[in-house]
Amino acid sequence: MAENFYWRKKWDRVLEWNFREPKVEWFKGAKLNITENCIDRHLEELGEKPAIIWEPNNPEERTRVVTYSRLNKRVCQFAQVLINNGVKKGDRVCIYMGMVPELAYAVLGCARIGAIHSVIFGGFSAQSIADRLYDAQAEYIVTCDGAYRGGKDIPLKSIIDDALIGNRLVKKVIVYTRTRTPVSMLKGRDVWWEDEMDYALSQIERNNIVTLPAVEMDADDPLFILYTSGSTGKPKGVVHTCGGYMVWTGYTFVNVFQYKPGEVHFCTADIGWITGHSYIVYGPLSMGATSVMFEGIPTWPDAGRFWDIVNKYKVNILYTAPTAIRSLMSYGLDPLRDKDLSSLKVLGTVGEPINEEAWHWYDREVGKGSSPIVDTWWQTETGGVLISNLAGVTPAKPSWATLPMPGVQPVLVDERGEEVTEPDEEGMLKGNLCIKAPWPGIIRTTYGDHERCRKNYFATYENYYFTGDGALKDAQGNFRITGRVDDVLNVSGHRIGTAEVENAINMHTNVVESAVVGFPHQIKGQGIYAFVITEKNTHEDDRAKNDILETVARIIGPIAKPDKIQFVSGLPKTRSGKIMRRILRKIAEGETGNLGDTSTLLDPGIVDEIKNKAL
Numbered sequence: 001m002a003e004n005f006y007w008r009k010k011w012d013r014v015l016e017w018n019f020r021e022p023k024v025e026w027f028k029g030a031k032l033n034i035t036e037n038c039i040d041r042h043l044e045e046l047g048e049k050p051a052i053i054w055e056p057n058n059p060e061e062r063t064r065v066v067t068y069s070r071l072n073k074r075v076c077q078f079a080q081v082l083i084n085n086g087v088k089k090g091d092r093v094c095i096y097m098g099m100v101p102e103l104a105y106a107v108l109g110c111a112r113i114g115a116i117h118s119v120i121f122g123g124f125s126a127q128s129i130a131d132r133l134y135d136a137q138a139e140y141i142v143t144c145d146g147a148y149r150g151g152k153d154i155p156l157k158s159i160i161d162d163a164l165i166g167n168r169l170v171k172k173v174i175v176y177t178r179t180r181t182p183v184s185m186l187k188g189r190d191v192w193w194e195d196e197m198d199y200a201l202s203q204i205e206r207n208n209i210v211t212l213p214a215v216e217m218d219a220d221d222p223l224f225i226l227y228t229s230g231s232t233g234k235p236k237g238v239v240h241t242c243g244g245y246m247v248w249t250g251y252t253f254v255n256v257f258q259y260k261p262g263e264v265h266f267c268t269a270d271i272g273w274i275t276g277h278s279y280i281v282y283g284p285l286s287m288g289a290t291s292v293m294f295e296g297i298p299t300w301p302d303a304g305r306f307w308d309i310v311n312k313y314k315v316n317i318l319y320t321a322p323t324a325i326r327s328l329m330s331y332g333l334d335p336l337r338d339k340d341l342s343s344l345k346v347l348g349t350v351g352e353p354i355n356e357e358a359w360h361w362y363d364r365e366v367g368k369g370s371s372p373i374v375d376t377w378w379q380t381e382t383g384g385v386l387i388s389n390l391a392g393v394t395p396a397k398p399s400w401a402t403l404p405m406p407g408v409q410p411v412l413v414d415e416r417g418e419e420v421t422e423p424d425e426e427g428m429l430k431g432n433l434c435i436k437a438p439w440p441g442i443i444r445t446t447y448g449d450h451e452r453c454r455k456n457y458f459a460t461y462e463n464y465y466f467t468g469d470g471a472l473k474d475a476q477g478n479f480r481i482t483g484r485v486d487d488v489l490n491v492s493g494h495r496i497g498t499a500e501v502e503n504a505i506n507m508h509t510n511v512v513e514s515a516v517v518g519f520p521h522q523i524k525g526q527g528i529y530a531f532v533i534t535e536k537n538t539h540e541d542d543r544a545k546n547d548i549l550e551t552v553a554r555i556i557g558p559i560a561k562p563d564k565i566q567f568v569s570g571l572p573k574t575r576s577g578k579i580m581r582r583i584l585r586k587i588a589e590g591e592t593g594n595l596g597d598t599s600t601l602l603d604p605g606i607v608d609e610i611k612n613k614a615l
């Protein structure tokens with residue numbers, strides 16, 4: 001598969017690995033630059049073909065079509081801007097932007113010169129950014145004045161300014177103008193994207209070069225860091241490397257979606273998440289595809305937005321999340337009426353388990369029963385898809401991710417790490433999902449703390465990569481992902497750690513302690529349910545709840561605000577002080593009957609109190 005890419009020098013060895021340390025080296029000895037694969041190698045044949053088609057938030061605004069040759073020009077120009085501002089190979093550049101083409105230029109510009117990008121989703125707060133900047137020891141930021149999302153303007157630069165209070169490391173902030181919101185610009189630190197780009201262009205023109213040479217990278221040099229939540233309170237910086245990630249995203253893009261040259265691919269994710277990295281930017285571009293990038297949200301100005309985009313650009317592959325499908329379902333069929341979706345050939349879903357009702361709606365109303373749906377299971381840590389049917393090649397099974405990609409070896413294990421071999425009454429194997437051996441897109445380390453990577457993913461079960469998910473396997477070898485088995489929630493496809501939310505709630509001045517669990521939510525998949533103990537004399541009213549919500553929005557971001565807050569006088573704890581989340585989860589799910597064994601609790605009476613007042 002790696003032969004399908006352009007390498008400056010090919011590998012000496014394909015793979016060396018052990019999961020003990022862990023150490024995984026793919027394509028050792030190989031030299032490359034991923035942008036030569038995403039841009040340069042297409043220029044001759046596809047130079048005038050669109051690489052990125054950009055659909056603005058406001059449908060009245062002008063569309064932008066970025067051809068491969070234009071992409072080349074802009075990426076080289078921005079790479080020169082980075083150089084001019086002192087960025088060198090290996091430096092960390094934090095990118096906090098809305099979904100504008102400049103975000104793609106920024107990402108690829110970093111890759112061009114070997115700087116490590118770390119994109120932060122626009123829904124994270126200043127505090128979250130500050131933590132990530134510190135963890136990555138980032139010295140450079142690329143941002144926008146603001147971002148448009150539906151009816152809202154998000155003041156990105158102002159949030160960055162808050163994140164930088166007390167920060168002594170960041171040297172330069174490059175600000176792209178999108179919303180023309182007034183922003184503060186600090187002399188010596190903050191510079192305008194437009195000015196910098198103009199200057200870089202004049203340099204490039206003066207030197208008569210069309211293409212800025214790409215920096216040669218080792219296959220296992222880091223390409224980017226992307227922060228994601230785990231079961232601890234602190235997000236981890238997942239590190240992906242140049243060679244393996246490139247091969248895995250390109251290979252899975254072509255095979256899962258059965259992409260054919262000339263097709264238009266529309267992945268509705270945000271580049272702030274791994275799905276956007278892999279299937280808006282790197283995967284499609286490395287294969288010379290046309291990638292649609294959408295600035296807005298599916299329900300603004302109305303719930304027909306996706307269908308208008310599909311029609312407008314004759315989209316062939318539509319890749320979205322179950323939460324978006326469920327949300328659009330709730331608007332009924334009106335928004336779909338008179339929309340021409342005949343260009344669609346393949347549909348995809350990702351991010352969370354898809355319920356059968358949503359699957360059938362997607363199949364019937366969007367695919368008109370004739371477009372295969374690929375249910376792609378993967379994670380930030382896996383770089384690209386690991387389990388999925390291949391569109392039109394292997395059969396789909398509603399709400400099942402089905403078979404592993406060729407090259408992937410999943411295994412189900414029990415609590416002790418023994419491989420599950422005994423099917424249950426329904427003929428299913430049931431266990432925790434692990435992977436036996438590395439694939440090229442596997443996480444290499446957690447930034448700045450390799451031991452954390454080992455502990456999190458490779459220590460639970462010896463010699464296996466542990467995904468954190470539970471799964472079923474049928475007699476034909478198909479996998480159905482049942483959800484996380486650790487304390488991680490999946491809210492509207494966003495991954496959020498319960499410990500993170502608890503930490504944020506506990507920061508509120510009136511809060512003594514809290515416990516957070518998930519509960520089934522019609523649209524979001526999972527909602528956030530918080531049980532909160534407050535200080536004596538606190539008025540436990542809606543105002544107190546709103547203050548807690550505001551605190552969480554400040555500490556993590558609006559995406560982590562609990563859907564329900566229940567004030568309680570105590571939490572169900574064991575004698576050793578451990579919170580019995582199993583019980584809280586059942587209460588949050590609306591279970592009123594049997595809550596299982598509560599005899600080991602320090603104060604079993606608390607359970608009835610919580611249950612009686614459940615929301």
Ligand code: PRX
Binds near residue numbers: 375481484
């Ligand atoms: O629980 C699984 C769920 O999303 C988790 C990974 O989240 P994140 O790293 O944010 O990446 C999301 C996009 C790749 C997984 O551990 N998940 C992802 N895809 C599916 C899924 N659950 C069920 N079915 C899927 N297709």
